């Protein structure tokens with residue numbers, strides 16, 4: 641595991657761990673789970689051909705509670721990956737990744753049980769893969785991409801509370817996809833009443849904390865802004881805001897992470913910006929896209945180091961998912 645919980649409730653990432661600073665017991669990252677964790681530092685793998693990154697390990701899966709969102713049950717993962725591989729060999733079989741995870745504060749066990757496959761898929765024409773964390777999602781996508789390539793991804797869908805979305809739309813890894821998401825949310829602005837209406841299906845994003853966020857000890861956590869050109873020479877600068885509880889504030893500051901979260905615009909702010917886009921030309925507006933994080937299962941460090949000699953990708957043009 642890449643995360644563990646300290647005695648004071650703070651979550652620490654494996655590469656952040658410092659024995660001198662983080663004294664005391666290490667627990668599973670799921671706040672409801674009491675499994676003890678041990679730190680395993682970075683090491684060379686067999687034959688010294690690769691580096692195994694630092695992590696936290698528990699003695700046994702049975703140490704964790706039944707609904708733990710953090711442990712990696714390799715037996716279940718291996719079985720699921722096998723059925724994914726079989727589905728990839730058959731043109732007619734789709735793959736559905738079920739997001740069985742809390743993405744809002746009001747998520748409870750009842751809601752968890754309601755996550756089910758939508759009726760638009762005929763029984764027997766799909767296989768399902770249960771994802772209880774962002775790590776699971778990344779793992780499945782990697783398997784599908786490696787074994788089935790673009791064709792495999794094209795028949796993969798993500799299911800959250802009985803709504804589905806193609807995985808290629810679910811993964812936001814380009815400026816175009818941010819634009820599509822913004823347009824989708826903006827279609828609801830004129831009719832939206834409560835703020836909650838300006839939310840959309842969960843997405844997987846790369847969140848890279850800005851320099852300013854990194855420099856501060858507390859306060860808002862912002863990720864790389866995305867510039868989006870609109871009609872009449874107007875421009876919207878989409879500011880990525882990670883809405884995280886106090887126990888993750890320090891964890892995520894200065895980090896590059898993958899996040900699965902529900903995107904949301906503030907209705908008042910969105911209305912104001914939309915009015916401006918309609919009534920002016922050549923203007924520049926700032927708009928916050930909020931990504932709510934309620935649990936450690938929603939984020940994981942981006943492990944691929946960016947090569948220093950290569951030019952950095954433009955904001956919103958990261959392609960670490962290869963989609």
Ligand SMILES: [Zn+2]
Pocket residue numbers: 668669670673674675703704705708709710711
């Ligand atoms: Zn656990």
